[in-house]
Amino acid sequence: MRTKLRRLPILLAALASVFAVSCAPVESPLTLHEFDCGVIRFGSIEMFGVGDDETDVRDMIVPCYVVEHPEGSLLWEGGLPTALAEAGDWVESPPVLLRLDQTLADQLPGIGHDLGSFDYVAFSHMHFDHVGVANEVRDATLLIQQAEFDAAFADSVTVPFFDPSVYESARNLPRQLLNGEHDVFGDGRVRLIPASGHTPGHQVLFVDLEEEGPVVLAGDLYHFRESRSGKRVPSINVDSALTVATMDRIEQLVIDGGAQLWIEHDMAAFLERQARSTAYR
Numbered sequence: 001m002r003t004k005l006r007r008l009p010i011l012l013a014a015l016a017s018v019f020a021v022s023c024a025p026v027e028s029p030l031t032l033h034e035f036d037c038g039v040i041r042f043g044s045i046e047m048f049g050v051g052d053d054e055t056d057v058r059d060m061i062v063p064c065y066v067v068e069h070p071e072g073s074l075l076w077e078g079g080l081p082t083a084l085a086e087a088g089d090w091v092e093s094p095p096v097l098l099r100l101d102q103t104l105a106d107q108l109p110g111i112g113h114d115l116g117s118f119d120y121v122a123f124s125h126m127h128f129d130h131v132g133v134a135n136e137v138r139d140a141t142l143l144i145q146q147a148e149f150d151a152a153f154a155d156s157v158t159v160p161f162f163d164p165s166v167y168e169s170a171r172n173l174p175r176q177l178l179n180g181e182h183d184v185f186g187d188g189r190v191r192l193i194p195a196s197g198h199t200p201g202h203q204v205l206f207v208d209l210e211e212e213g214p215v216v217l218a219g220d221l222y223h224f225r226e227s228r229s230g231k232r233v234p235s236i237n238v239d240s241a242l243t244v245a246t247m248d249r250i251e252q253l254v255i256d257g258g259a260q261l262w263i264e265h266d267m268a269a270f271l272e273r274q275a276r277s278t279a280y281r
């Protein structure tokens with residue numbers, strides 16, 4: 001009898017823990033949706049520090065992402081400028097060709113969203129192929145590094161491949177200016193990580209998915225696989241030394257976190273993923 005009584009507290013504790021687990025709220029899983037937001041076709045890719053004879057790749061996919069978290073939603077990247085879709089074909093924009101078959105606005109209803117339904121919006125950087133819907137986003141808080149904001153909305157813009165007209169309305173969104181890493185939903189699973197060098201306040205997005213595992217959406221830290229394997233710095237980057245230091249820091253983060261790194265413009269990787277799924281959990 002004494003033996004049984006001594007075990008009673010242990011039994012009660014075990015029951016309590018089972019009860020706590022079974023009564024915990026069921027949270028919707030973290031989900032990453034991936035969209036085709038255009039294609040850029042190059043004649044030469046030498047400007048990226050990659051020789052034209054090193055790869056046959058000349059097309060870059062331009063993806064957009066939506067992160068669904070139990071605490072809210074985040075639009076990551078804005079694709080090519082929406083107006084390009086009107087052509088329904090390749091549009092010449094020397095030295096490249098641009099193509100946008102379907103606007104993001106037309107694709108979002110498929111996942112129950114529109115450009116006014118996001119809690120947050122963040123772009124890796126200000127270049128025209130990453131902020132294409134910036135003027136159409138409504139009621140979301142812009143999460144932007146201070147250095148990027150200062151460069152994008154300065155009186156005289158010095159960053160190449162930036163078209164202020166495409167980005168102008170983002171100036172009026174409610175915003176949170178960042179000076180470093182930012183935990184978007186407060187649980188460490190969706191984090192903006194500064195990765196400057198391509199532009200003054202370039203950033204990447206870390207998403208800790210349950211089935212897919214941790215993923216780093218690398219913005220334009222790299223453009224081609226050769227960019228990553230050979231640490232190539234594009235000639236258009238605002239700071240070469242800083243770019244290399246950033247590459248090293250992000251690669252260490254990838255190793256430490258056991259993460260995948262997605263080179264956003266990697267068309268072949270994009271197509272492989274899309275053949276599997278368009279929503280990653």
Ligand SMILES: [Zn+2]
Nearest residue numbers: 127129130220
């Ligand atoms: Zn880009």
